[in-house]
Amino acid sequence: MTAALGLVDEEGLEALTMRRLGKELGWDPMVLYRHAENRAALLDGVAEVVLDQLVIPTSGRDWRAQLRDVAHDFRRLALAHPRAVPLLVSRPLATPLGLRPLGTLRPLEQLLRLLTAAGFDPVDALHVYRAYFGFLYGHVLNELQELLVDPEETDDLLRMGLHRLPAREFPLLRGLAGTLLAGYDGAAELDQGLDILLTGLHTHLDVPHRTRSTRPDVPQQDRHAPS
Secondary structure, X not given: OHHHHHHHHHHOHHHOOHHHHHHHHOOOHHXXXXXXXXXXXXXXXHHHHHHOOOOOOOOOOOHHHHHHHHHHHXXXXXXXXXXXXXXXXXXXXXOOHHHOOHHHHHHHHHHHHHHHHHOOOHHHXXXXXXXXXXXXXHHXXXXXXXXXXXXXXXXXXXXXXXXXXXXXOOHHHHHOHHHHHHHOOHHHHHHHHHHHHHHXXXXXXXXXXXXXXXXXXXXXXXXXXXX
């Protein structure tokens, strides 16, 4: 699976086939079926290899600091393995939760433990997890899209590829070319988003349940129902 991840890093997900991986390892491709039943299992295995590197602290610190550390570690992994990011962000959508590889579910279990230990009830912890990783997935996808089309070009519009946009339809976006280049700092953007998210979560945790369930149109038992 480590070799499979290396192949994805070098050439992308499309390059990962049983035949190609067998060639990389110097094996008969049929031997690979002893380790993975098909290409889908290879892709799942690559996701597990990446997520196994995600460090989720479980004790000794404030939960907000822990979530901030996890976010930066996830960003580090995404930047180290950008071509594997679709396996982490979009591929799970095609598989029911209980049928996903165990290695891809361990971060969820560990974060639920972290959040319940911080004082969230299990249902709230799940909502927090969804909001947190929804933000995190969006951030890494946005940051990866900030990669320059041509880093050797000196003109900002050309470097960003924004010259391809019709000037009359996208005047504001084209006008931001210099700002996008000079002002974008992935780590700083991540911290700014985390400041907003974690402040909101902290407020949510500290507000007594009665103030979240006394609206006359929302019965207490429906407190977690989607709006």
